[in-house]
Every structure is written in C-alpha cells, then in structure tokens.
Amino acid sequence: MRVDKFLWCTRYYKTRSIATEAIKKGHISVNGQTAKPSREVFPSDKIVMRKDQINYQITVLDIPQNRVGAKLVDIYRKDETPQEAFTHLELLKLSKEHYRAKGEGRPTKKDRRDIDDYTNEDFFEDEIE
Structure with missing residues (x-):
C-alpha cells in the first residue's frame, strides 16, 4: 500500500x-x-x-x-x-496563553517598551563582550 x-x-x-x-x-x-x-x-x-x-x-x-x-x-x-513529545506540546500551548490571552489584539505601549528593553539589553551585551 x-x-x-x-x-x-x-x-x-x-x-x-x-x-x-x-x-x-x-x-x-x-x-x-x-x-x-x-x-x-x-x-x-x-x-x-x-x-x-x-x-x-x-x-x-x-x-x-x-x-x-x-x-x-x-x-x-x-x-x-515518546510521551515527552506530548508534554512538550502542552507546555508550548500553556506558555503561549500565559502572557496574553488569544484575541486581545496588538501589544500595548507598555508591552512594546518591554520588548524594546529586552531586545536592547541583548544588543548591548553582545557589543561589550
């Protein structure tokens, strides 16, 4: 077949x-x-x-x-x-729902600032080293 x-x-x-x-x-x-x-x-x-x-x-x-x-x-x-594959999928689903519920729309101004701060910290740490 x-x-x-x-x-x-x-x-x-x-x-x-x-x-x-x-x-x-x-x-x-x-x-x-x-x-x-x-x-x-x-x-x-x-x-x-x-x-x-x-x-x-x-x-x-x-x-x-x-x-x-x-x-x-x-x-x-x-x-x-393996059972770990299914538990990993469940953890991914939970992590996506943890921060923002589905359907809440675009990030707020505070969310954008937090994202910018996070990305800028990573950028500067790479330059210092």
Whole structure:
C-alpha cells in the first residue's frame, strides 16, 4: 500500500491529498529515508512523521484494505512516540496563553517598551563582550 494511502487509512490525515502534500514537503520518512507519496509500505516498516510540532514514530503492523474506524486503528499500527513529545506540546500551548490571552489584539505601549528593553539589553551585551 502507498504511504499516503496508509496514513489516510489509519486516520493521521483527513484526506489523502493532505497526506500526499505532507509527504511532498518532506514531513514523512520511511525507515530513515525521505519518502515519496507512491512509496510502498510493508508490515514492520517504521514511519517517522512530523505533525503539529510532534515527531510521531509509527511501526506498521498490518495493511488495511480500506479506511478504518478510529477504534480499529491500533490493529494496523503501533505508536512508539515518546510521551515527552506530548508534554512538550502542552507546555508550548500553556506558555503561549500565559502572557496574553488569544484575541486581545496588538501589544500595548507598555508591552512594546518591554520588548524594546529586552531586545536592547541583548544588543548591548553582545557589543561589550
């Protein structure tokens, strides 16, 4: 089965064309080699996929005939992604929300001054050394 079809069948991508586009961009490798969308996938192949700032590591267990339901996906693949990747993503989301809530708009005058002070300090420290 083709890589793009396998990723679509196992519900990593909503459409097959989105899976093909991700492969063309180089986000997916099979057995350590950058893949093309037409690359064949066999059981025991290892797929590394970069999606949503997480490097998913998948081992192919079996080839599905068609797109499978979400409950049946584990029959066809084994997800070996380390748990630290998911915790890192959660920390990124929390850090983005900590300073400014989404939808508050442009930085205030105080925010701009703080940004300028921060960037100027870094600039002067480099010149002194």
